[in-house]
Amino acid sequence: MPIVVRAFPLLQPVEAMNAFIAALAGERKQEAEQFFRHYGVSHESWHLQETGNGPWVIAISMVDDPAAAAACYANASEEFHCWFRAQVQQLSGVDPQQAPLGPPTTCVFNWFDGERLGSNLCG
Incomplete structure (x- = not known):
């Protein structure tokens, strides 16, 4: 199943993301x-990463297509879909109607244990 990874700058306080x-x-x-x-x-998971340039949210999704x-x-x-998009845009500045999969991402490294079934999430 394809995996989609996105990184969003968090422009609002962490508390606003936590409320979402x-x-x-x-x-x-x-x-x-x-x-x-x-x-x-x-699968959908979000990960908060504190950087020297402020917090970022890394989102990982497994999506059929x-x-x-x-x-x-x-x-x-x-209504819910519009509300969700508005929350993403307010928190990150990324407009999901223009970039529905988030900022463009390129996989630059992918290691997996070929001896462990299902370990290659990117292939």
Whole structure:
């Protein structure tokens, strides 16, 4: 299954990101689950990384068809989808309607243990 990795600068306080995450895991959990399934996402994780240039969020997704999901997500008009996009743009400055898969990413190194089944996430 294809993996999509994105890195977003966090332009708002970490507390604003935590509020977004709390909504996804709390009162909007069911909508979030439907949202991810709608786009063929089987794994979604976000990782906060503190850098000398401020915090960044690294997002990792396993998606059935990233190109199809990106086009659908960029043009979605459902309330939750629009709210989700607005949160991403407010927190990072990245417009998901212009860059639905986030800032462009290129895999520059991929090592995996060929003796361990399923260890190659990028291939």
